[in-house]
Amino acid sequence: MSEPTNPARSGQEFEQDLNRSDARVAEFEVQNHTLLDRIQHLLHNNPTLVPVIVLVLSLVAFGLIAGGKFFSAFNLSLILQQVSIIGILAAAQSLIIITAGIDLSVAAIMVLMSVVMGNLAVFAGVPSGFAILVGLAGGVGAGLMNGWLITRVKLPPFITTLGTWSIFYALLLWLSGAQSIRGQDIDTEAPFLKFFGASFDVGGARITLSSILMIVVFVVLWYMLNKTAWGRHVYAIGDDKEAADLSGIRTDRTLLSVYGLSGFICALAGWASIGRVGSISPQSFYEGNLDSITAVVIGGISLFGGRGSIMGALFGALIVGVFRSGLRLSGVDVLWQVFAIGWLIIIAVAIDQWIRRVSA
């Protein structure tokens, strides 16, 4: 096919020695693979492995230190319950971080929408189901606002969401009059708002619906990211937006959908938080955005985008929960829990950087 009939075209003069050239490719790496290299490669191909290992190790460690009260079915289900809201927020955050963005407004959207749902259902007498729909739609709207500023006005995600965090926070203080909606009022006026607070017991474990919601959110997102074209596009954008653009992905439209979906998940977390907390407090989850980023980072999702599995964020959230619970049951002061989480973040990012330096 490559025109052997025309000798003048079968290569340049200086290339004529090529077919006699040494055909070996630099192979020294193969013999030189140390155990550390192999681990690095393994982790590069399976970025969720680190959080899984850390989760298992920390479960074992705290099981040994704190003993039976840590390893009881009740305590483990309690951890699941405690991390459920931050876990759902971390799912929303992961979507955005995979596109190489960051969202500082996730918790503000969540609390704002829980206030919207509460105001409508408890004070305005709107049917709970409708109030929830308005809140969920509001979450999509808030997410799309972030997405619009980022894709159309071309602002960096960090600054955009730093701004909208303040805006949403101010709105929620205004809507709530800085007052909590009491649990009793929700119970009498709109008990459906507390739907996700319901729980059932299975052999000593107490499973709340919010924990189940968290797992469902992660499974659905995992499917979307790994089994659909949309998911592949989300990764491609985080990997190299320009290349994604050139290879025919409508990147801005995809990014908008990511922010809209993330806003929806935040509003869903807002609904679940009413059941989890029992009341609607404008002051709650003030650090939720940072907690969600912590879970994502510990879960091995790269802050530079395009790498990591959404399931990592679930494990990241669980690791934080296990550390908090384990350290508390071991009688360690709260400040050391904060201290430990800080180190976890730094170690997680260091491992991510190390994995990214993998040689081909």
Place this chain on the structure above:
Amino acid sequence: MTQTATPVVQARGIVKRYGHVTAIDHSDFELRAGEVLAVIGDNGAGKSSIVKAICGATVPDQGEILIEGKPVRFTSPIEARDMGIEIVYQNLALSPALSIADNMFTGREIRKEGWMGKYLRMLDKPAMEKFARDKLTELGLMTVQSIKQPVETLSGGQRQGVAVARAAAFATKFIIMDEPTAALGVKESRKVLELIQDVRARGIPIILISHNMPHVFEVADRIHIHRLGKRLCTIDPKDYTMSDAVAFMTGAKEPPAQDAA
């Protein structure tokens, strides 16, 4: 004008201005069926601009573009792609962390048949992987270990191969290649030049933008020389030397009187 077949691309009087700068100044362009047309020109001559206008990356201010005789007006490369025009970008436009198969199908993934594909929008990964493997094998590129391996684990030449294979697999009209050998070593360049000839042998014409005169003279059937925003002339590489071509494109020598080109 003694042409038997309609040219694949015919552009006349293309103009593109950016403020005071005229990037394309009433330029013509022609790509014929089954040929490799090299586009050469000094830096800033506007050779990328004219090619961008043809593939929809920029919308020209004036002039008309005919593809297989039909006037077209693309506003994005995606529209051109939908018509069967593929571009191999200099930076390749691959997503490093995604697999070879994923990269070959970005933007045109195959969904599973039946309800899984329709309602759950599930991708048909086995079909995509098989197609990718077949295409790479056809072009003699199946030296990679696995079609599922991320593109970042490939060498420069292998990546170029994936990008060319993607273009060859989906192009029905023609392929544009922007400096395909610029970042490659001697041996890898050779492989890419062979690929270009293989693709031409399948009847798909190629527009090759390159600075590398030996490569241009080796594979091109005709050479379009661009100078000061317009087509200066097209030459047959068999009739001129590389020094002639360089002299034309830098203005050191007057171009030959144009005939049918």
